[in-house]
Amino acid sequence: xxxxxxxxxxxxxxxxxxxxxxxxxxxxxGDIYHKSEGPHHVMMFAEFEDFLFIDYLFVSKSARGQGIGxxxxxxxxKKGKPIILEVEPVDEDEADTxxxxxxxxxxxxxxxxxxxxxxxxxATNQINEMxxxxxxxxxEPEESIFNKMKHTYENIxxxxxxxxxxxxxxxxxxxxVMKEPIEE
Numbered sequence: 001x002x003x004x005x006x007x008x009x010x011x012x013x014x015x016x017x018x019x020x021x022x023x024x025x026x027x028x029x030g031d032i033y034h035k036s037e038g039p040h041h042v043m044m045f046a047e048f049e050d051f052l053f054i055d056y057l058f059v060s061k062s063a064r065g066q067g068i069g070x071x072x073x074x075x076x077x078k079k080g081k082p083i084i085l086e087v088e089p090v091d092e093d094e095a096d097t098x099x100x101x102x103x104x105x106x107x108x109x110x111x112x113x114x115x116x117x118x119x120x121x122x123a124t125n126q127i128n129e130m131x132x133x134x135x136x137x138x139x140e141p142e143e144s145i146f147n148k149m150k151h152t153y154e155n156i157x158x159x160x161x162x163x164x165x166x167x168x169x170x171x172x173x174x175x176x177v178m179k180e181p182i183e184e
Contacts, residue, residue, distance in 0.1 A: 003035065003042045010058050012088075014121035014128040017055075017157075021164050025156065033156065041068050045076070046156050052076050053152045054085040073107050073135075082140045084148055085109075086117065086130040109133040114142045115149065116177040119157075122165045143178070150176055 001009075004019045017025075022044060025033040029046075033055075036043040040063035044055040054076070059068045076083050087104065091097045112132040121128050134145045150172050158169045169175075 003037050006042050006058055006060070007044070007056050011056060014124045014126060016123070018164060021159070024164070025159060029159070036072065041072065043072050046152065047079070048148075048151065051082045051084060051148045052079065053156065054083060055156065057085070069103060070107065077135065077137070080137050082134055082136040082145065082148065084132065084134045084145060084152065087133055089129060089131050104133050107135065109135045112142050112145050114179045115146050116179050117149075117175060119175045120170055122161070122167050122169065146176065146178055
């Protein structure tokens with residue numbers, strides 16, 4: 001099974017970028033968009049000057065609990081930059097959502113409680129709500145995480161969306177909101 005098939009089997013359709021989208025990012029934005037792949041993992045991430053964004057992190061079921069996810073995150077943490085990712089809210093009926101959240105909490109990630117993220121999926125036409133988690137070596141304020149997430153949305157998530165999907169994703173202002181006012 002190739003890297004895209006692994007991701008596509010694990011992540012819900014409303015969260016997946018097309019294979020063409022990810023390949024284009026790797027090709028045309030290869031200076032910032034990267035793939036880490038091994039027999040039991042696939043990680044797609046963007047490294048910007050002042051932060052990292054984990055787009056997808058997959059560890060095969062047979063290898064979970066062996067420290068692969070921990071090692072991948074540790075390697076990113078060594079770069080000394082904030083790390084941001086999106087994760088499904090906990091669904092009591094789906095154990096994977098709970099396990100995922102517990103894993104990131106154990107790894108020191110915090111929930112950006114003041115950031116709202118709701119995006120309409122081009123694949124399903126449904127609103128998909130996600131939580132923003134982050135790890136920071138320097139107590140990064142959530143306002144800064146919000147701005148970094150907006151940068152990610154505009155430069156990674158919506159990259160060539162019309163060309164790739166025949167439609168445009170929503171504007172960043174309609175997707176990401178601060179639930180509390182940003183203090184000047």
